[in-house]
């Protein structure tokens with residue numbers, strides 16, 4: 001996580017990391033490259049995960 005959050009994160013447009021996506025069995029998850037928040041992919045695309053799995057981050 002960077003000290004200075006990128007502008008696109010401030011406006012809610014997080015960029016998930018391409019190389020770090022993983023599948024927990026049913027859902028693809030990754031992290032924002034800018035601020036490090038956990039992200040989840042649903043039918044609408046990638047968004048910030050409001051309830052990330054405990055113990056599986058990084």
Ligand SMILES: [Zn+2]
Nearest residue numbers: 009014032035
């Ligand atoms: Zn972000």
